[in-house]
Amino acid sequence: MTVWKTSMRNFLAHKGRMALSAVAVLLSVAFVCGTLVFTDTMNTTFDKLFAASSADVTVSPKAAGGADDMPENGRPESLPAATVAQIGKADGVKAAEGGVSSMSVTVVDSRNKNMGSETGAPTIAGNWTRNDLRSMEIASGHAPRGPTEVMVDADTAEKHHLKIGDELRTIAVTGDIKARISGIAAFTVTNPGAAVVFLDTATAQQKLLGAPGLFTHISVTAESGFSDTQLKKNVAAALGDGAAYKLQTQDEAAAANKDSMGSFLDVMKYAMLGFAGIAFLVGIFLIVNTFSMLVAQRTREIGLMRAIGSSRKQVNRSVLIEAVLLGIVGSALGVAAGIGLAVGLMKVMGAIGMELSTGDLTIAWTTPVTGLALGIVVTVLAAYVPARRAGKVSPMAALRDAGTPADARSGWIRAVIGLVLTGAGAAGLWATTRVDEASEGSLYLGLGVVLTLIGFIVIGPLLAGAVVRVLGAVVLRLFGPVGRLAERNALRNPRRTGATGAALMIGLALVACLSVVGSSMVASATDELDKSVGTDFIVQSNTGQLIVPQAADAIEKVPGIEHVTNYKVLAAKLTNPDGSTADEHVTAADPTYPQDLRRETTAGDLSEAYGADSMSVGSDYATLHGIEVGDELTVAFKAGETAKLKVAAITSDDTSVDQGAMYTNVTTAERYVDADRMPENMIMFAAAEDGKEKEAYAALKSSLGAYPQYKVQNQADFKQDLKDQIGQLLNIVYGLLALAIIVAVLGVVNTLALSVVERTREIGLMRAIGLSRRQLRRMIRLESVVIALFGALLGLGLGMGWGTSAQKLLALEGLGVLEIPWPTIITVFVASAFVGLFAALIPAFRAGRMNVLNAIATDG
Numbered sequence: 001m002t003v004w005k006t007s008m009r010n011f012l013a014h015k016g017r018m019a020l021s022a023v024a025v026l027l028s029v030a031f032v033c034g035t036l037v038f039t040d041t042m043n044t045t046f047d048k049l050f051a052a053s054s055a056d057v058t059v060s061p062k063a064a065g066g067a068d069d070m071p072e073n074g075r076p077e078s079l080p081a082a083t084v085a086q087i088g089k090a091d092g093v094k095a096a097e098g099g100v101s102s103m104s105v106t107v108v109d110s111r112n113k114n115m116g117s118e119t120g121a122p123t124i125a126g127n128w129t130r131n132d133l134r135s136m137e138i139a140s141g142h143a144p145r146g147p148t149e150v151m152v153d154a155d156t157a158e159k160h161h162l163k164i165g166d167e168l169r170t171i172a173v174t175g176d177i178k179a180r181i182s183g184i185a186a187f188t189v190t191n192p193g194a195a196v197v198f199l200d201t202a203t204a205q206q207k208l209l210g211a212p213g214l215f216t217h218i219s220v221t222a223e224s225g226f227s228d229t230q231l232k233k234n235v236a237a238a239l240g241d242g243a244a245y246k247l248q249t250q251d252e253a254a255a256a257n258k259d260s261m262g263s264f265l266d267v268m269k270y271a272m273l274g275f276a277g278i279a280f281l282v283g284i285f286l287i288v289n290t291f292s293m294l295v296a297q298r299t300r301e302i303g304l305m306r307a308i309g310s311s312r313k314q315v316n317r318s319v320l321i322e323a324v325l326l327g328i329v330g331s332a333l334g335v336a337a338g339i340g341l342a343v344g345l346m347k348v349m350g351a352i353g354m355e356l357s358t359g360d361l362t363i364a365w366t367t368p369v370t371g372l373a374l375g376i377v378v379t380v381l382a383a384y385v386p387a388r389r390a391g392k393v394s395p396m397a398a399l400r401d402a403g404t405p406a407d408a409r410s411g412w413i414r415a416v417i418g419l420v421l422t423g424a425g426a427a428g429l430w431a432t433t434r435v436d437e438a439s440e441g442s443l444y445l446g447l448g449v450v451l452t453l454i455g456f457i458v459i460g461p462l463l464a465g466a467v468v469r470v471l472g473a474v475v476l477r478l479f480g481p482v483g484r485l486a487e488r489n490a491l492r493n494p495r496r497t498g499a500t501g502a503a504l505m506i507g508l509a510l511v512a513c514l515s516v517v518g519s520s521m522v523a524s525a526t527d528e529l530d531k532s533v534g535t536d537f538i539v540q541s542n543t544g545q546l547i548v549p550q551a552a553d554a555i556e557k558v559p560g561i562e563h564v565t566n567y568k569v570l571a572a573k574l575t576n577p578d579g580s581t582a583d584e585h586v587t588a589a590d591p592t593y594p595q596d597l598r599r600e601t602t603a604g605d606l607s608e609a610y611g612a613d614s615m616s617v618g619s620d621y622a623t624l625h626g627i628e629v630g631d632e633l634t635v636a637f638k639a640g641e642t643a644k645l646k647v648a649a650i651t652s653d654d655t656s657v658d659q660g661a662m663y664t665n666v667t668t669a670e671r672y673v674d675a676d677r678m679p680e681n682m683i684m685f686a687a688a689e690d691g692k693e694k695e696a697y698a699a700l701k702s703s704l705g706a707y708p709q710y711k712v713q714n715q716a717d718f719k720q721d722l723k724d725q726i727g728q729l730l731n732i733v734y735g736l737l738a739l740a741i742i743v744a745v746l747g748v749v750n751t752l753a754l755s756v757v758e759r760t761r762e763i764g765l766m767r768a769i770g771l772s773r774r775q776l777r778r779m780i781r782l783e784s785v786v787i788a789l790f791g792a793l794l795g796l797g798l799g800m801g802w803g804t805s806a807q808k809l810l811a812l813e814g815l816g817v818l819e820i821p822w823p824t825i826i827t828v829f830v831a832s833a834f835v836g837l838f839a840a841l842i843p844a845f846r847a848g849r850m851n852v853l854n855a856i857a858t859d860g
Contacts, residue, residue: 024283025330031276033338050254055219072679074173090238092226098215121193131219141183149182285503286747291386323383331375418459425451460498486782504791512799524815535596560696575634588669604649640673656814752843764856788836
């Protein structure tokens with residue numbers, strides 16, 4: 001009980017000093033809990049939607065892909081309408097209804113504005129069925145009754161200010177469907193963002209599937225007393241050859257749809273948890289520094305406790321109890337803040353188009369337990385070393401001045417360990433640059449990153465002495481005696497300076513590494529495009545939509561165009577000369593494609609691959625299967641027949657564009673694939689006539705004005721788009737890393753604040769002999785700046801080393817240009833100085849307000 005009372009007294013006595021450490025715990029726990037609540041809520045939303053929209057049993061073609069699997073020809077796999085009657089005869093079937101659904105569509109309004117989601121959610125067109133009443137209801141108007149009517153979901157109508165009577169155009173591979181809105185249907189569960197339009201059944205069949213009397217799926221409703229599992233068996237029996245169909249119960253259909261979303265949600269979840277882990281790691285330094293300084297300041301107090309009978313274990317336990325209290329307070333607040341963060345994320349996602357209802361907010365019991373456990377365990381682990389140090393304080397320490405710890409300098413053992421770890425990590429990074437396989441190099445890279453990071457953390461106090469002196473000579477000496485005082489303060493406790501700088505180092509190392517990787521990717525891709533892309537214009541969709549025939553026809557008719565190249569991708573099973581088989585994709589293109597994309601060959605002539613019944617393969621594939629020019633491959637096209645194609649060329653895979661691609665002529669593919677199953681263009685290329693590039697560019701854009709899902713890019717546009725995409729990704733990562741940097745800044749603030757308290761008498765004496773308040777505040781600000789610059793130098797140097805090594809792995813994938821983004825690196829370094837200034841504002845202000853006489857009279 002005495003230990004508990006002592007711990008509580010000390011905790012409450014230093015509550016102000018604990019506050020920033022508690023904020024670090026709060027932020028880290030909030031990020032973890034917010035991530036868990038947000039992803040659990042997304043899972044709940046999709047679970048409800050998929051469960052509500054799935055029939056008791058759903059029958060679809062065996063070859064039908066998943067929810068996110070686009071058909072190659074823009075027409076979903078289908079079943080004959082006669083199957084509905086066949087299923088209706090099965091025992092236990094209350095109703096069987098044919099449905100049509102396609103995601104290979106684009107919907108635009110009368111102003112040609114795309115009604116689809118900007119978040120990647122699909123646009124879905126289909127017919128209105130009774131099964132849709134499971135998850136939707138008609139809020140106004142009525143369902144479509146003919147080819148001139150269409151119904152739209154309420155969320156899309158609200159977002160784009162649509163009303164009954166407005167005209168919509170649905171663009172599909174079979175043509176455009178112009179219709180006026182006859183009704184608006186509202187979801188009875190949350191719609192995460194998909195745009196949904198409904199046509200009458202006949203129009204949906206003809207325009208989405210290309211023929212009447214077809215359905216993409218059949219929804220089966222069970223009679224009372226029949227389970228979904230039993231109904232599925234009965235339906236399979238009624239169909240005779242059940243293996244020719246895909247039959248799913250409601251639970252199975254919901255699970256399959258959820259699986260198609262699972263990878264996206266998992267990537268988001270674990271990426272965000274990874275950044276939370278980085279914030280936790282940075283927070284550890286803050287907590288270690290806080291408790292180390294508190295123990296140092298209470299040396300005399302602890303010595304007195306030892307003198308009157310307190311054991312080492314009791315002192316140790318007292319400090320750990322304070323850490324537990326800090327962990328509990330910070331974690332509890334963090335759990336609450338995490339829930340608020342999740343709600344905030346939902347609002348942000350709603351603003352950009354992904355609707356998530358707070359009514360579906362899901363807080364599993366594991367979330368607060370995980371947050372509390374993580375916060376408390378991390379805090380206690382971080383406080384363990386300072387607690388042990390406190391337990392080692394002897395009774396004689398009561399006779400010494402407080403704040404003069406015996407461990408002010410790093411021990412030689414620590415220095416040796418740090419040097420060994422850093423050397424081992426450097427060896428791992430060096431080994432990364434010498435491998436021939438990226439998979440092998442990634443192991444060395446991971447090892448090198450971890451070891452150099454730990455090594456720099458361990459060796460930080462040793463580096464602090466050298467780096468701070470250099471920074472002092474370059475920066476602080478400009479400020480005269482005040483600058484020299486700031487330098488000595490930073491050097492007074494190298495371990496503290498090293499730990500504070502290391503917290504900032506981690507975040508900035510990741511920023512530098514990712515900047516190098518991102519810049520190198522852009523530079524490499526740009527260099528590759530300059531060398532390999534010969535076409536003038538590229539036409540494609542950002543959302544993965546295939547180019548519909550009517551758009552392709554418009555491209556073909558553009559004046560000033562010398563040639564247009566089609567580019568189609570066909571799934572196929574290849575049988576190689578060695579007898580092995582492989583599921584691959586074969587690119588069917590026009591013979592002009594080698595002009596549009598220059599590919600090096602290791603054997604043969606690429607132009608001959610576009611001859612009759614010929615093809616090319618990539619060098620990696622050829623090496624793996626022992627293929628040589630002249631060999632014959634058996635190619636079984638998924639959408640057609642089996643062909644025997646001769647290998648006329650082997651292309652080099654030392655590239656980042658079309659790496660591993662296998663080429664054949666479009667006419668060869670057409671010989672083995674029926675016209676109605678032939679894939680639509682994934683991308684198209686166009687070359688302008690000499691001297692007509694500007695006119696052709698404008699005309700090409702104008703010709704596709706009616707199809708906003710596609711964009712026309714010249715080479716400059718394409719490069720800028722690539723740069724923008726990588727830049728946006730890096731900005732998201734930088735935003736998430738900002739949490740770790742905020743925690744690191746709190747660490748600098750806390751270190752300075754506790755350092756000011758520790759030096760209270762010293763500050764009073766300096767003020768007494770003539771140091772002005774302004775000079776005192778400047779001294780503390782300069783100390784903060786030099787600590788921040790120390791962390792920035794270590795972090796940026798380490799990050800550039802990581803990024804350079806990572807780029808060597810990218811070079812194995814064809815991205816061979818290393819580019820150091822010096823403007824970004826310099827900007828971050830300079831910004832670190834301002835971070836230091838900002839962190840010192842409050843500690844400097846408090847130091848300047850100290851009463852000189854009271855400060856001198858302070859006991860330690």
